[in-house]
Amino acid sequence: MGGTTSTRRVTFEADENENITVVKGIRLSENVIDRMKESSPSGSKSQRYSGAYGASVSDEELKRRVAEELALEQAKKESEDQKREKTSETALRKFCVQSFSSNFLESQSMYTLLLKQAKELDRERAAANEQLTRAILRERISSEEERAKAKHLARQLEEKDRVLKKQDAFYKEQLARLEERSSEFYRVTTEQYQKAAEEVEAKFKFGEMKYHKTGLFILLPLVPVWLLVGELVTSPSFQAT
Numbered sequence: 001m002g003g004t005t006s007t008r009r010v011t012f013e014a015d016e017n018e019n020i021t022v023v024k025g026i027r028l029s030e031n032v033i034d035r036m037k038e039s040s041p042s043g044s045k046s047q048r049y050s051g052a053y054g055a056s057v058s059d060e061e062l063k064r065r066v067a068e069e070l071a072l073e074q075a076k077k078e079s080e081d082q083k084r085e086k087t088s089e090t091a092l093r094k095f096c097v098q099s100f101s102s103n104f105l106e107s108q109s110m111y112t113l114l115l116k117q118a119k120e121l122d123r124e125r126a127a128a129n130e131q132l133t134r135a136i137l138r139e140r141i142s143s144e145e146e147r148a149k150a151k152h153l154a155r156q157l158e159e160k161d162r163v164l165k166k167q168d169a170f171y172k173e174q175l176a177r178l179e180e181r182s183s184e185f186y187r188v189t190t191e192q193y194q195k196a197a198e199e200v201e202a203k204f205k206f207g208e209m210k211y212h213k214t215g216l217f218i219l220l221p222l223v224p225v226w227l228l229v230g231e232l233v234t235s236p237s238f239q240a241t
Helices: 030-039 041-049 059-203 225-234 236-240
Strands: 011-014 021-024 209-211 217-219
Touching: none
Parallel strands: none
Antiparallel strands: 011 021
8 A cells, every 4th residue: 555665776977077967777857857956056056157167066965965856756656656545545445335335225125125025925824824724614613513413413313213113113012902902802702603603503493483572473493593693692682681
């Protein structure tokens, strides 16, 4: 960052007449030459007016002046270089700060946009999950209701089947009782009928005469016995006996 020092070698030589000192190895600027001229006007006049002596500025004085001018020129150059470098550094820093600020603002805007999009995605995801959860709950409730209805219908069918089986058993029992009663009634009726037939057959034999309810005597041998059984069983005289 600092200024660069000159590495050129400066030599001082005299001409053939040893009146003028020649400086080699350096190029003086116009400002240096003007200042040298202004700093030694009396010397220049004395050189013009003292032709007999032919004297000039001594070598040591010239060397000193040249060295001072070179030092001033070098210091000025270094100062200008430092100013340029500082200006460049300041501009670079300003550019870096502006770039950083611009990039930071752009990054901040991008981050804000991404954060907003992430929040929107989170809200959409939460809404979708809520809808899915509700759908699953509705499906579960519907399935549970269907299972409950199926269980209820199954219980109703079982109860109805149990009632039908009970009724069937009752009807079978009643039918068995009716059949038993019918058989008993048929047996009793048959026994009574046979007993009545035997009694009628015992009373009305061939050649026997009986007074009829009409008051007439009927010759019984000519009438079959089985034709008179029904009438005799139902007659008051038979029931009285």
